[in-house]
Amino acid sequence: MKLIVAGATGFVGGEIIRLALRNKSITSVVALARKEVPVPKHAGTEADTSKLKTVVLEDWEKTYPEHVIQQLSGADACVWALAVTPTKSKDANFEDVTKICYDYTINGLKNMTSVANKPFRFVYTSGVTVERDQTKALPFLHDYRLMRGRVENAILEFAKQTPAVEVAITKPGGIEGPGHPKNDAMTSVWTQFGPTPWVHLSELAAAMIEQAVSGVSKETLWGNDLVEIGSRVLKKDDYVPME
Numbered sequence: 001m002k003l004i005v006a007g008a009t010g011f012v013g014g015e016i017i018r019l020a021l022r023n024k025s026i027t028s029v030v031a032l033a034r035k036e037v038p039v040p041k042h043a044g045t046e047a048d049t050s051k052l053k054t055v056v057l058e059d060w061e062k063t064y065p066e067h068v069i070q071q072l073s074g075a076d077a078c079v080w081a082l083a084v085t086p087t088k089s090k091d092a093n094f095e096d097v098t099k100i101c102y103d104y105t106i107n108g109l110k111n112m113t114s115v116a117n118k119p120f121r122f123v124y125t126s127g128v129t130v131e132r133d134q135t136k137a138l139p140f141l142h143d144y145r146l147m148r149g150r151v152e153n154a155i156l157e158f159a160k161q162t163p164a165v166e167v168a169i170t171k172p173g174g175i176e177g178p179g180h181p182k183n184d185a186m187t188s189v190w191t192q193f194g195p196t197p198w199v200h201l202s203e204l205a206a207a208m209i210e211q212a213v214s215g216v217s218k219e220t221l222w223g224n225d226l227v228e229i230g231s232r233v234l235k236k237d238d239y240v241p242m243e
């Protein structure tokens with residue numbers, strides 16, 4: 001199968017690439033990015049790095065150019081991990097953050113669907129604090145969390161209108177990985193949103209890949225779902241070293 005990864009240069013997307021290169025069900029990994037995506041560190045001897053191809057996209061808001069569309073054609077799934085995170089959004093203009101988080105995602109979904117195989121699985125990375133109910137008053141990051149909720153709503157609506165598209169929205173709390181250790185302050189924040197405050201980076205990535213390869217088991221995947229799926233499908237030596 002052919003997998004597209006958006007956000008491949010990031011913390012989550014990089015791990016998606018690393019595990020996708022090790023996954024024998026995936027024959028082609030297209031990293032859609034604004035710069036060349038390197039073969040990840042710790043890919044390991046089980047990785048087939050020849051499967052990785054970067055496709056550089058310059059304008060993420062318009063209809064994708066023909067040479068990009070050609071490379072995305074025949075894809076079976078996309079894992080979308082491209083966004084401005086809450087922490088990074090604090091130093092950015094909210095209109096730009098909205099453009100990147102909302103417009104790029106929905107435009108990407110539409111462009112990919114037009115040339116993808118059927119069914120096309122779109123596995124989206126969101127977060128546990130993201131709120132779909134636009135009437136809620138939120139005590140912190142109000143505008144950002146509602147804006148990301150609108151992205152989730154638009155993805156779900158698109159799938160409802162487009163039977164050939166299956167979507168899974170992942171809503172992890174904290175993601176524990178190299179350079180991102182668990183910490184008590186964030187544990188108390190994430191615990192307010194559910195019983196599974198942390199997911200390991202490799203388990204999140206493996207769970208997303210599993211949804212892309214084997215089909216969507218649940219439209220909304222919370223921390224406990226991601227830990228259950230990820231830990232079930234990963235072998236011990238698939239986990240990224242925590243250095």
Ligand SMILES: NC(=O)c1ccc[n+]([C@@H]2O[C@H](COP(=O)([O-])OP(=O)(O)OC[C@H]3O[C@@H](n4cnc5c(N)ncnc54)[C@H](OP(=O)(O)O)[C@@H]3O)[C@@H](O)[C@H]2O)c1
Pocket residue numbers: 006007008009010011012013033034035060081082083084085086088100125126127128172173174175
């Ligand atoms: N990290 C966490 O603990 C955590 C927890 C819960 C949920 N999440 C969610 O997981 C997702 C991924 O987070 P992350 O931690 O992997 O973020 P990240 O490391 O900051 O990666 C963000 C990715 O988005 C791309 N991107 C950002 N702005 C772009 C632009 N203007 N044009 C093109 N690409 C752009 C980046 O590409 P460049 O390298 O080109 O900038 C990078 O590949 C987000 O939705 C986040 O909210 C993260």
